[in-house]
Amino acid sequence: MIILKNRVFGKAKLHMKRCSDNEKGHETDLRSLQAKMTRLEEAGRERRRIEELIRESEAKLRALYRHSPIPTITWQKKGKDFELIGYNIAMEEFTDGLIANFIGKEARSIYHDRPDLIRSMVQCFRGKGVVKKETPYRMFTKGIERVVAFTFAFVPPDFVLSYMEDITRRKAIEEMLTRSEKELRALSARLMATEEQERKRVSRELHDSIGQYLTAIKFNTESALHQIKQREYQKAAGSLRTGIPLIKQTIAEIRRIMMDLRPSVLDDLGIRATISWFCREFQGVYTHISVETDISIEESRVPDELKAVIYRILQEAMSNAAKHSGADRIRVSLAGRRKRVVLSVEDNGGGFPVSRAHDKKEMPTGLGLVSMRERAELSGGILNIRSRKGRGTVVTASWPL
Ligand SMILES: Nc1ncnc2c1ncn2[C@@H]1O[C@H](COP(=O)(O)OP(=O)(O)OP(=O)(O)O)[C@@H](O)[C@H]1O
Numbered sequence: 001m002i003i004l005k006n007r008v009f010g011k012a013k014l015h016m017k018r019c020s021d022n023e024k025g026h027e028t029d030l031r032s033l034q035a036k037m038t039r040l041e042e043a044g045r046e047r048r049r050i051e052e053l054i055r056e057s058e059a060k061l062r063a064l065y066r067h068s069p070i071p072t073i074t075w076q077k078k079g080k081d082f083e084l085i086g087y088n089i090a091m092e093e094f095t096d097g098l099i100a101n102f103i104g105k106e107a108r109s110i111y112h113d114r115p116d117l118i119r120s121m122v123q124c125f126r127g128k129g130v131v132k133k134e135t136p137y138r139m140f141t142k143g144i145e146r147v148v149a150f151t152f153a154f155v156p157p158d159f160v161l162s163y164m165e166d167i168t169r170r171k172a173i174e175e176m177l178t179r180s181e182k183e184l185r186a187l188s189a190r191l192m193a194t195e196e197q198e199r200k201r202v203s204r205e206l207h208d209s210i211g212q213y214l215t216a217i218k219f220n221t222e223s224a225l226h227q228i229k230q231r232e233y234q235k236a237a238g239s240l241r242t243g244i245p246l247i248k249q250t251i252a253e254i255r256r257i258m259m260d261l262r263p264s265v266l267d268d269l270g271i272r273a274t275i276s277w278f279c280r281e282f283q284g285v286y287t288h289i290s291v292e293t294d295i296s297i298e299e300s301r302v303p304d305e306l307k308a309v310i311y312r313i314l315q316e317a318m319s320n321a322a323k324h325s326g327a328d329r330i331r332v333s334l335a336g337r338r339k340r341v342v343l344s345v346e347d348n349g350g351g352f353p354v355s356r357a358h359d360k361k362e363m364p365t366g367l368g369l370v371s372m373r374e375r376a377e378l379s380g381g382i383l384n385i386r387s388r389k390g391r392g393t394v395v396t397a398s399w400p401l
């Protein structure tokens with residue numbers, strides 16, 4: 001009985017222990033489940049946070065792309081071709097919105113006449129890098145000609161961005177600069193050659209006129225000396241007398257050459273007197289041309305540094321009129337007008353196409369027109385030539401006072 005009692009009691013105890021063990025096990029499971037759930041929730045929150053961050057940075061990137069000031073197109077590789085899948089606001093503006101009509105179109109159809117651009121895109125895609133190309137370009141949207149700097153940039157996995165910068169103005173300015181640099185070089189080469197020619201001319205004149213006169217004077221003087229030694233005083237006086245006109249001519253000749261180089265009358269008497277003197281001399285040589293002068297500006301109003309420039313332009317304009325125009329009348333005027341000093345030389349000759357006068361093929365030109373313009377502009381003035389076929393030519397140079 002006692003044994004039975006003990007057994008029953010022992011079983012009950014064992015059962016109770018098992019029950020308590022089970023309860024403990026459930027509690028542990030619950031706790032670990034709860035921990036797992038918390039971790040999952042945290043992971044979910046983290047994922048959502050990261051997704052939010054990605055969305056934000058995508059939106060930022062999209063905004064950057066949309067608002068970038070450089071016109072941009074996005075192409076996506078499609079088979080052997082590229083499909084236009086996007087563009088930014090700058091591109092819309094660049095094409096006046098016409099780019100929208102090309103969404104979904106393929107590069108080979110858009111650039112059907114520009115295989116070079118397709119080649120650049122393929123090269124960029126294959127090399128996974130950047131390809132640049134500056135080229136004259138007819139815009140496929142507006143059909144107008146521009147000069148464009150293309151930059152094709154590969155973007156993984158299968159995009160090509162093409163940035164387009166309109167460099168038409170920059171190119172035009174660059175070309176203008178190169179052209180004017182070339183012109184300047186040509187001009188300075190021609191100026192050097194002219195300077196050399198001028199030296200030769202002066203040396204020839206000295207040789208041919210002054211040299212001849214001085215030889216004759218020397219001969220005369222030697223004869224006179226010889227005659228004096230021979231006590232032939234009358235003959236000696238005669239020899240010396242014939243020398244006097246030669247000396248006079250030499251003086252006149254020297255004056256003429258000096259005048260041609262720089263008229264001293266310009267420094268001594270001023271621009272008004274120089275113009276009058278020059279026109280008189282000119283009239284003496286070109287007797288078939290009547291020269292009218294109208295010098296209304298006061299001497300003191302013409303700045304000293306302009307006087308030689310005015311004289312040189314007058315010389316060239318008059319010489320051109322005499323050489324090329326066939327005119328029988330030239331009007332010269334120097335006046336003060338609207339706070340400017342204005343020189344004008346007008347002929348009634350045949351006229352000439354001014355715009356073509358600088359084109360060597362059309363008209364083999366000299367240096368006169370270019371150097372007149374150079375002189376006027378370098379001294380702060382402007383030169384204007386108006387000429388009509390059969391109606392003569394007016395050369396006007398003016399400077400601010
Ligand atoms: N007043 C004018 N009437 C008609 N043609 C002119 C006149 N001035 C210039 N021309 C034309 O323009 C061209 C260029 O003139 P420019 O003065 O530059 O050269 P050039 O007189 O021929 O030579 P250079 O002045 O160097 O001695 C002339 O050859 C001529 O055909």
Ligand SMILES: [Mg+2]
Pocket residue numbers: 316319320366367368369
């Ligand atoms: Mg000339």
